[in-house]
Amino acid sequence: MSAKELDQKEIAYMATTAERLGIVETKVVNLNEKIDEIKVDIKDVHDCLDRTGDELKEQLKLMHATACDQHDALAAKISEIEKFKNKWMYMILGGAAVLGWVTGHIDTVVKILN
Numbered sequence: 001m002s003a004k005e006l007d008q009k010e011i012a013y014m015a016t017t018a019e020r021l022g023i024v025e026t027k028v029v030n031l032n033e034k035i036d037e038i039k040v041d042i043k044d045v046h047d048c049l050d051r052t053g054d055e056l057k058e059q060l061k062l063m064h065a066t067a068c069d070q071h072d073a074l075a076a077k078i079s080e081i082e083k084f085k086n087k088w089m090y091m092i093l094g095g096a097a098v099l100g101w102v103t104g105h106i107d108t109v110v111k112i113l114n
Helices: 002-012 017-104 106-113
Strands: none
Touching: 002 017
16 A cells, blocks of 8 residues: 555545534533533532531630630639638638747746636
């Protein structure tokens, strides 16, 4: 077979320009449809993320308010316990100081009581 015969056979098998253009146009249309579907999917995902973000913000606000209330209650209890502890600690230290003074000056105390 000569080169001329091969070229004629290849030309016979090749699609015409109009056929190739039709195939390319079909592929472009299919790609455009898929791009439109992807855009819709992206919008749905974006909306879902927005809703999730808003729900998380609300939940965090609620958790923050609850935590603040709990911290305030605990701070009040701690303050009350510290006041109670300080009151009795000073009473005990005062009593120990008086007892120490009395034991150090027992002679004077006995003379005063007699």
